[in-house]
Amino acid sequence: MLTSVELCAGAGGQALGLERAGFGHTALVEIDKHCCNTLRHNRPAWQVLEEDMRVFKHRAGDFAGMDLLAGGLPCPPFSVAGKQLGEEDERNLFNDAIDIIDVTRPRAVMIENVRGFLDAVFHDYRERLKTQLDKLGYRTDWRLLNASDYGVPQLRPRVVIVAVQKERAEFFDWPDPLPHNPPTVGETLRDLMAAGGWRGADDWADKADEIAPTIVGGSKKHGGPDLGPTRARAAWATLGVEGRTVAYEPPGPFHNDMPRLTVPMVARIQGFPDEWHFTGAKTNAYRQVGNAFPPPVAEAVGRQIGRALRKRKLHAVAG
DSSP: OEEEEEESOTTSHHHHHHHHTTEEEEEEEOOOHHHHHHHHHHOTTSOEEOSOHHHHGGGGGGGTTOSEEEEOOOSTTTOTTTTOOGGGSTTOOHHHHHHHHHHHOOSEEEEEEOGGGGSGGGHHHHHHHHHHHHHTTEEEEEEEEEGGGGTOSBOOEEEEEEEEEGGGGGGOOOOOOOSSOOOOHHHHHHHHHHTTOOTTHHHHHHHOOSOBOOOOOOOTTTOOSSSOSHHHHHHHHTTTOOOSSOBSSOOOTTOOSOOOOBHHHHHHHTTOOTTOOOOSOHHHHHHHHHTOOOHHHHHHHHHHHHHHHHHHHHHHHHO
């Protein structure tokens, strides 16, 4: 089995996808206690390190030689919802990630971030990042991937950065989109909406005939249990969903208004399996889901990275 270490692991979206792609996690680094509780609850065997990535980097050498270093580095420095301070943002951890890569020298690196990372204002920063990785022996590429291309019923574009050691980089190819559209919100949530006996579930599901807008998790300061700002809530309303709050339970038999989503419903829209449980109160659980990287996208990229690494190993043996 290929080995990996994950930085800023969150509630496990990327980790779960990479597990499905054949990676065994040596360690998962995450500073948020609620996310750590979720990781431990779902995978007791995983080594979850509840600490700041900047602290972890001082002992990262203990994990040298893994196949993959993965991570979902903080998005606010590059998000259009913020000030886009990039390298000047105190939350930017790319330089710390480079330090960890330098110490551990993984065979490949996978980092996901928001689409704002590709904005023109960050062109020089991206090129500098590529130069740094080139000096460490990696060939680097990035691509904007839409979660809906990989079966996730949601409009969720994310940038994925992949760096592979130069001697095996030729074997990496980006995953192809699936040949069919993802299920609609109605198809995805019909059974969960009907779980409380709601008589209008089938009618609602038939009308919720598009994929979801991007799930918004929010920050600790500003993120509440709602489906995002005014524009996002308006988009949800076109699907017959009340987005101002998240519900504890599915609608009852005689519910007459637009239904609200529960945390399990939002998790399914993010591509999580139903058995993946998010611990903590509703607001914390929803924030974990909303900030997650959809597992199917991580799996698709992870399989291609794994294919490249295995091909190289087989090629070396054959040679």
